[in-house]
Amino acid sequence: MPQDHASRIYLSVPHMGDLEQRYVREAFESNWLSSVGPNLDAFERDFSAELLGGQRSVALTSGTAGIHLGLRLLGVGPGDEVISPTLTFIGSVNPIRYLGAKPVFIDSERSSWNIDPVLLREVVLEKVKNGKPPKAIMVVHLYGQSADLDPILALGKETGIPIIEDAAEAVGTLYKGKQVGVFGEIGVFSFNGNKIITTTGGGLLTAHDPARVEKARYWSTQAREPGAAYHHVDLGYNYRLSNVLAGIGRGQLAVLADRVEARRRIAFRYRDAFADLPGIELMPQASFGLHTNWLSVVVIDETKFGATRDQIIARLAEENIEARPVWKPMHLQPFNAGCETHGGAVAEEAFARGVCLPSSSSLTAVQQDKVIAAVRASAFTGALGRP
Ligand SMILES: *Cc1c(COP(=O)(O)O)cnc(C)c1O
Numbered sequence: 572m573p574q575d576h577a578s579r580i581y582l583s584v585p586h587m588g589d590l591e592q593r594y595v596r597e598a599f600e601s602n603w604l605s606s607v608g609p610n611l612d613a614f615e616r617d618f619s620a621e622l623l624g625g626q627r628s629v630a631l632t633s634g635t636a637g638i639h640l641g642l643r644l645l646g647v648g649p650g651d652e653v654i655s656p657t658l659t660f661i662g663s664v665n666p667i668r669y670l671g672a673k674p675v676f677i678d679s680e681r682s683s684w685n686i687d688p689v690l691l692r693e694v695v696l697e698k699v700k701n702g703k704p705p706k707a708i709m710v711v712h713l714y715g716q717s718a719d720l721d722p723i724l725a726l727g728k729e730t731g732i733p734i735i736e737d738a739a740e741a742v743g744t745l746y747k748g749k750q751v752g753v754f755g756e757i758g759v760f761s762f763n764g765n766k767i768i769t770t771t772g773g774g775l776l777t778a779h780d781p782a783r784v785e786k787a788r789y790w791s792t793q794a795r796e797p798g799a800a801y802h803h804v805d806l807g808y809n810y811r812l813s814n815v816l817a818g819i820g821r822g823q824l825a826v827l828a829d830r831v832e833a834r835r836r837i838a839f840r841y842r843d844a845f846a847d848l849p850g851i852e853l854m855p856q857a858s859f860g861l862h863t864n865w866l867s868v869v870v871i872d873e874t875k876f877g878a879t880r881d882q883i884i885a886r887l888a889e890e891n892i893e894a895r896p897v898w899k900p901m902h903l904q905p906f907n908a909g910c911e912t913h914g915g916a917v918a919e920e921a922f923a924r925g926v927c928l929p930s931s932s933s934l935t936a937v938q939q940d941k942v943i944a945a946v947r948a949s950a951f952t953g954a955l956g957r958p
Pocket of ligand 1: 662
């Protein structure tokens with residue numbers, strides 16, 4: 572199989588703008604190379620001002636770290652239950668385990684692939700009735716599309732259960748015109764290398780209560796008390812982003828709008844290019860907000876398309892093109908065996924039928940043409956053949 576790195580078309584690669592190196596160079600020139608410095612201050616300030624309506628934030632080493640701190644801020648501890656969608660990446664759920672708590676998995680709704688608000692309500696009200704309310708409800712905004720937040724927020728208000736938003740895949744994503752991440756008590760973003768903007772690795776936490784942001788900042792630096800002596804009264808972590816990487820973040824923030832536009836253009840180009848083929852369509856675009864289409868996901872009906880998810884992925888691999896299945900639902904993971912799960916058919920179907928296609932904002936039209944041609948060529952090549 573050809574594996575030529577230079578010509579390989581990847582799923583989602585970093586895409587730098589013009590300013591990142593300048594901010595990184597400033598960090599080197601000033602020797603602010605660690606977990607304090609002007610890039611960190613500016614990155615948090617600008618992210619908060621430009622995306623979060625001024626709500627305070629703290630930059631961290633990863634989105635996973637942010638979810639860990641966010642859940643701890645909500646008081647999640649051993650034996651507690653935390654609700655999570657089953658259709659998500661393990662990074663949403665591992666932090667529940669770090670705290671000794673138990674995830675409870677809920678299926679997705681078809682219109683957005685995110686947590687089903689109706690099923691969520693049933694499950695939560697039943698638990699409340701039984702005197703065992705979950706400690707927190709985690710909402711994930713998958714692939715750049717928001718969950719349907721209004722009914723979820725109403726449920727949170729009605730029951731007093733806090734909402735944490737995993738917006739790792741949703742920088743630039745809107746719900747009813749507003750950036751997600753500020754609707755719940757806590758919101759968390761990721762700047763991992765494959766995300767819509769990146770600091771190579773990084774994350775950010777925001778919260779309605781500024782005291783919670785400051786608490787997360789304190790925990791993220793080993794819970795070191797002020798003063799020269801290494802004095803500790805609380806459990807901490809080494810979760811603070813470095814000032815060098817925050818410089819990359821500043822540069823990336825300046826091109827976010829372009830990146831969103833490019834990802835959407837790519838997704839809709841796939842949609843149009845496959846419009847005449849049976850059994851392949853772009854994942855749903857829900858009506859309640861702007862879907863960045865961080866990843867372009869197509870849904871295959873294998874009997875109509877004449878090839879399965881894996882046959883398409885294998886065909887693309889032959890052309891040195893990276894494609895992947897949708898996230899494998901959490902309730903199907905051996906690691907989560909025995910976890911309470913409600914429904915799961917929608918998530919399982921998305922997993923069985925979804926293919927993530929190359930979606931980098933730097934993808935050229937020529938590269939995308941190559942992907943489109945390879946997908947088209949895979950039709951009717953499966954075991955099922957032409958009907
Ligand atoms: C990427 C991702 C995370 C974790 O973010 P990292 O920065 O990689 O730790 C969490 N949840 C979802 C849904 C993600 O896609």
